[in-house]
Amino acid sequence: MVTKDIRYIGVNDRKIDLFEGQYVVPEGMSYNSYVIMDEKIAVMDTVDGNFKEEWLANLENELAGRKPSYLVVHHMEPDHSANIAEFAEKYPEAVIVASTAAFNMMKNYFGTDFSDRRIVVKDGDVLELGEHKLEFIAAPMVHWPEVFVSYDSKDKVLFSADGFGKFGALDADEDWACEARRYYFGIVGKYGAQVQSLLKKVSKFDVQIICPLHGPVLKEDLGYYFNLYLTWSSYGVESEGVVVAYASAHGHTKKAAELLAEKLSENGCPKVSLIDLARDDMAESVEDAFRYGKIVLCSITYNGDIFPFMKDFINHLTERNFQNRTVAFMENGSWAPQAARVMMKMLENCKNITYAKNNVKITSALSESSIAQIEALAKELA
Numbered sequence: 001m002v003t004k005d006i007r008y009i010g011v012n013d014r015k016i017d018l019f020e021g022q023y024v025v026p027e028g029m030s031y032n033s034y035v036i037m038d039e040k041i042a043v044m045d046t047v048d049g050n051f052k053e054e055w056l057a058n059l060e061n062e063l064a065g066r067k068p069s070y071l072v073v074h075h076m077e078p079d080h081s082a083n084i085a086e087f088a089e090k091y092p093e094a095v096i097v098a099s100t101a102a103f104n105m106m107k108n109y110f111g112t113d114f115s116d117r118r119i120v121v122k123d124g125d126v127l128e129l130g131e132h133k134l135e136f137i138a139a140p141m142v143h144w145p146e147v148f149v150s151y152d153s154k155d156k157v158l159f160s161a162d163g164f165g166k167f168g169a170l171d172a173d174e175d176w177a178c179e180a181r182r183y184y185f186g187i188v189g190k191y192g193a194q195v196q197s198l199l200k201k202v203s204k205f206d207v208q209i210i211c212p213l214h215g216p217v218l219k220e221d222l223g224y225y226f227n228l229y230l231t232w233s234s235y236g237v238e239s240e241g242v243v244v245a246y247a248s249a250h251g252h253t254k255k256a257a258e259l260l261a262e263k264l265s266e267n268g269c270p271k272v273s274l275i276d277l278a279r280d281d282m283a284e285s286v287e288d289a290f291r292y293g294k295i296v297l298c299s300i301t302y303n304g305d306i307f308p309f310m311k312d313f314i315n316h317l318t319e320r321n322f323q324n325r326t327v328a329f330m331e332n333g334s335w336a337p338q339a340a341r342v343m344m345k346m347l348e349n350c351k352n353i354t355y356a357k358n359n360v361k362i363t364s365a366l367s368e369s370s371i372a373q374i375e376a377l378a379k380e381l382a
């Protein structure tokens with residue numbers, strides 16, 4: 001139970017290995033759905049298609065023989081929208097409430113846009129259920145175009161769609177920020193400007209409870225969560241520290257990256273995140289790149305280019321509008337090192353990047369000269 005009238009009817013997915021086909025979710029995933037019990041009953045979103053029966057049973061249990069008046073659709077990605085058609089069939093009197101763009105997507109997903117039983121909402125519209133009044137707030141491109149969030153003025157609840165969501169089922173015993181940050185930068189990271197504008201719109205409401213579509217309902221210390229979202233969406237630095245991300249073929253670049261990490265710590269750097277791009281989780285690596293203010297990109301030269309793991313990593317950063325960071329390079333090459341040039345070129349459109357004065361050039365293996373460069377870089381960044 002979220003409040004006396006707002007009930008949780010979502011599900012935990014402990015079977016899934018890759019959320020959206022790409023993010024490892026060792027602690028599973030929750031697909032949240034809620035029902036508001038009032039004179040009129042509103043169901044807030046559905047869940048993933050694999051959990052249709054469980055969700056419908058949860059709903060029926062809360063309805064206790066009553067019938068829902070509305071299905072409110074905040075977001076059309078299938079982890080939330082998959083059961084709209086089944087719901088509509090099971091409850092033929094219910095009206096579907098969504099944005100124009102969402103109804104267009106329904107036509108594509110289900111072959112109907114429910115034109116005979118729908119309410120199309122736009123920014124600022126209010127749906128009255130009785131005591132509960134839901135105000136709709138458009139959130140285009142957070143992270144799909146049709147997204148709305150809504151605010152219930154009676155219980156002061158923000159239904160935040162994917163916003164404030166995290167990886168992990170609801171019974172996972174884990175830190176909120178770690179998996180919420182990995183989720184945010186993986187899925188919403190590109191859309192910082194749109195998240196900022198949504199946060200601004202939401203700031204006029206007295207939000208006491210956040211009901212996201214993934215992860216726990218947030219009821220306490222909401223300033224903590226809003227502040228993290230303000231930092232993340234503005235590409236600000238959340239924690240002091242240096243990321244050392246390396247792509248190594250035979251271990252020499254790895255050894256150099258490890259030495260740099262050691263020297264950074266010796267020089268007093270509060271946190272060093274050492275990442276093996278060939279083996280560590282990409283979403284964790286991306287998360288760290290956006291969490292800390294400084295990053296050293298360490299790659300071998302490969303086919304006149306850089307190692308594919310580093311290329312993939314930098315692409316993940318640039319497509320998410322990587323900015324406001326200090327960047328240094330460590331390159332290795334046995335005959336013509338040029339990884340630093342290639343990496344810098346890949347970052348050329350990123351805003352507000354400060355390049356370190358010291359970089360590291362290795363020719364095959366660590367030498368006196370490259371060790372001295374590592375020491376200088378460690379001093380500069382720490």
Ligand code: FEO
Nearest residue numbers: 075077079162213
């Ligand atoms: Fe949880 Fe964008 O779907």
